[in-house]
Amino acid sequence: MRYADTILEIISSSQSHMTAEQIFFALKQQCPSVVLATVYNNLNTLYAQEKIRKISVAGYPDRYDKNTRHDHLVCRRCGALLDIHLSDLTRELERQTGFAIEGYDLKIRCLCPQCRAKEQAADQVCKSQGL
Template identity: 70%
Template sequence: MRYETAILEMIRTSEDHMTAEQVFLALKKQYPSVVLATIYNNLNSLCQQGKIRKISMEGSPDRYDRNTRHDHLVCRRCGQLSDVQLADLTRELERQTGVSIDGYDLRIRYLCPRCRAELAAEAEEKS
């Protein structure tokens, strides 16, 4: 239980979307005897309890996030994940689908400013 509380607090207060490995490395500073399997078990338990959410993206390790209403911007080049606050679309989605929706996870793919600048610089070098 002590690990679960510490992990929950870490996820809730983090500005990043941490991987299990990042949670492990951060928690190991406070609890040197913790093992990675314990981190995965606690993260899975917290997800099942609905206290945090897991964000899975192809080609990247799962990331964990606080369970508050928000969506994400995902850079299609570097994979950077950023929170974005958009209007809640639940009622509109329910109207369009004709079913009651418990929740949704909107991920908008885009090119982040850093990647856009890098690509522009690469194109400039080529010309």
């Protein structure tokens, strides 16, 4: 595919977990005639070829990531994604299940520092108003 290598480079060089729209805008800087459907088609192909990871979080657009071994923290309030590097659980999962594990995507729910601060501030307001 004509744009696949450039899209793969955009994802590989990104320090964030980009949405299709963000990838589209980054690609459009290099290839002004590209359309959003082309980006989606290429993302689907790259994902099917296991060259990238797709991260789905309910209520948020899918995001795309490098295909390297790592897991994710997902904020339950704002949907922020943060990489976390844990030891590989494949052998332990295989031992417990008796199945050959081909791979896994671990998403750990958390409350990011910004959302935690907002909740604590809201709690303080409620307490100060006797609620």
